[in-house]
Amino acid sequence: MLEVMDAESVRRWVVVTRAALAARRAEIDALNVFPVPDGDTGTNMYLTLDQALHATRTEQERLGEEGSPRLDAEVAAMSRAALMSARGNSGVILSQLVRGVSDVIAGEHLTVVDAPAVARAIAQGARRARESVVRPQEGTILTVADATAAAAEQAAREGGSLGELTVAAVTAAREALARTPEQLQVLADAGVVDAGGAGYLLFIEALDRVVHDKGPAQHFAVDDFTLNTTLERRADWSHDGGDRAPAVGYDRDGHDGPAYEVMYLLREVPEEGVLVLRRELDGLGDSVVVSGAEDLTHVHVHTDDIGGVLQAGLAHGAPDRVVVTLLDTTPATPQRGVSLVACAAGPGIAEVITQAGAVSVPSGPGHRASAGELVAAVREGGTEEVILLPNDRDTRMAADVAAQAAAQEGRTVHVIGSTTAVQGLAALAVFDPGLTVTQNVLAMTRTAAATRHGGVTVAVKSGLTSGGACEIGDVLGVVAGDITIVGSDMDEVAREVLDTITGTGAELVTVVVGEDAPDGLVERLTARVESQRVEVEVIDGGQPHYPLLFGVE
Template identity: 50%
Template structure:
């Protein structure tokens, strides 16, 4: 933590390109020192949280892409380059949000030779706007709360100079971070603050140190293993806490929900961002699956609605829609009169592929076995899992590779909630190249496998998106894993080494035997029915575990079909999906 403020002689008055480089390098050093600690700010006692790792890899990759260049850009030019590189190297949701923060900062400062106090405050404000805009369902108690508080405080200190702006932003960011457990009960129950918010506080502290006149060699007072720092409460305060997942990102719709009748997509020329924001709100009123992305006057609009005409009219009010496409969804579900999947027309699929049509898949896989499953279906597969999640750039390259095979559209299966924003950013990026890419909200590998089962290569991408998202959303999922730290979960208290049973993202069983916990998870998943159980075997699964859970399904729930797949994924001994 910095001590007294700098003297007037020590403090910087402007941030030039060299200062921006030092800031970036200082951020990378701080993230390298704190990545494990930020990773540990995980509401689950399972070692799959990697916010710190994602932030470090995102910044490290962007530095390698931009700061080694030999030319002499202005501060604004360097910021724009760095923001573009951050989007390419972004890993995990936190990395994508960081790239949007940088994008907003760069937009304000793009023409600046150097950044003064007013530009810094304006840049932080625009960065905050971009970050909030990047998240479909923004929540208080996250990195977004920290960003908003920092931006608001910075604006009040402009008259006192560059250092005062950075110091005000840092103080407000720390206060906002300390409040995140009050805003999100899941954080309070786990006894931690928001990991993304902690990462942003570290970034702003690097800015404050730089503005104070530190030359970038200063080691910040961020002890790499002290969890009882100013950033988060003592773990002892988590006693009595119950760890439960956030439900804000749950997929909408349930059994029997047929959803809106039409999918509407169009490009929109609209220079007025307020009008675009009004369009987004109007489309949310009309239906769901709303996506309005873009910038600089050009937007890509997607929604599912019952009134397609109203959706197009809303676009006309905002600007000039073109390349309008309206698809009737309820007649493209590929279901026969009994609700069974209709058999694919192979000859039609072959004809489409021969003339350059149909759909392709890009899939993320956390293990070699899972990679083989998706690759066998023709997917371009990316290695992606805890501590090594796929970057936006890697996803963009994979989509391009699939597109070059001649398909007319590409479906992206992130198979992980932490990779959803990176996948969405990749889809937006390739849209500028005329590539039609869509993200399926597959938050686990078993949901991705369920989506894969209804994929038809020869079908239009819009039909595949509907069928695959429906299959993924309808798949109940569970897992067996081992705790790496103590916590109090929905299934009771656990200690390091205890076996945990997860059902639909919630830890509901704590035991000592993986076979017994696996049987109970299967029982709970099948309690409300099901026809197919998919068992994905992890890299560290004990011998016989898959056989035990499969037998439990067959013995207790007659008629259930069981499919076993060697996934090779880390962390989870088995992943289970019920369709």
């Protein structure tokens, strides 16, 4: 059993957590409280951590590190990578848990981590996670993290060993997870525990296994983790996640700009010094990113003036691990004006977004866009100001992270609160290049909020909904994000959804057709709506899981 954790054991903690999420993500996805096929909490957490590990390794290779990096530097790099790799709200919250660990290890310049430090790291992660949510809800991952932190801190105060602390933390996490249905009625109705809390339990169980030195990571079996969901496990609920996304970096295709990429590290730069350095570098090049922990600052800039960039760093310390790379092509300096970025759940939706003059980002259940992918799309727009439409409730937090990251490059990103594809398409339709950015943001926000929306899908598991109990294969009618209709006939359910959201005063109904829509259904619905003297626009969206999406203006 370990008495303290060094860089290798902390690294193993992250790797073992990723392995556990990879093995159990389908089960965590299945904990989604509604029986619709877009619950991907486990997948988002897994992809966030997997791509953060990949990005951290890539960054270390690009910096030309020899041997293993210091613990504090590695954890700080992992924290940054996790934030940029974050997918979905659960991925963003996971990145904040990692950030809490980094706050303690990097912030305190630790080379090893003992029991009190682990307790502080767990507690700081819980605080960071709660701070990231605008309206915290009990009975979620936040509650499980708080209970775990309290148990860890108590064990540390009582002088417990590292092994005793992790056992107490795991016990508290399991008990808190089991209580989540008592705190959140929707979980009790569905007969499940919180999905995010289940993912967090794996995070803590992995820590316990590493501390108790239960063997190399590659020997850890799925059954070694005690997550119990009491759910039927279905292989077809698993998502393979597609190809690995590229490491967090800079898109160099199709742009003209400075000839060199310069990177280096500085140590012990105060926050005011970071702000001064960022301004100085902004005058020497573009794609400026100056970020890091309290004691370690990572500098990145594209420039033609290598000497000037190094001189700027020398004013704050001795640049370390300097890397200069000749760029064939680099991102262009942001130009005046505004561009549009929008997420698309299907190829047809992407085509409409592109025709509207926006940059389209693939994003949907099972593989939602990461913060890094959204930043890359913002860069592709090439302008100082960007309007970003996430078009999905579970991508909003990643969009906000992307906006914060883009601000470091001199770009202002305005995130529209579009939670569905039809709201995003309606907002795009009112964009007017002749108006100011503020006027467009207001108009698009109002339009998105005013667009009544619904959809039709098929249940992938049994459950209790606002429309009553459902079984696998039932047709579900979704109105304003809530399942209010359960039936067996898609025509009938679709008509009921449309009747509910159309109401009086409707002028335009938008129908976005998914890849699984039955033949003839759209024609029958269109004829019915047009008979009520309401205009209908049909878009071949090609989105999976939802045969029909509706928007009413």
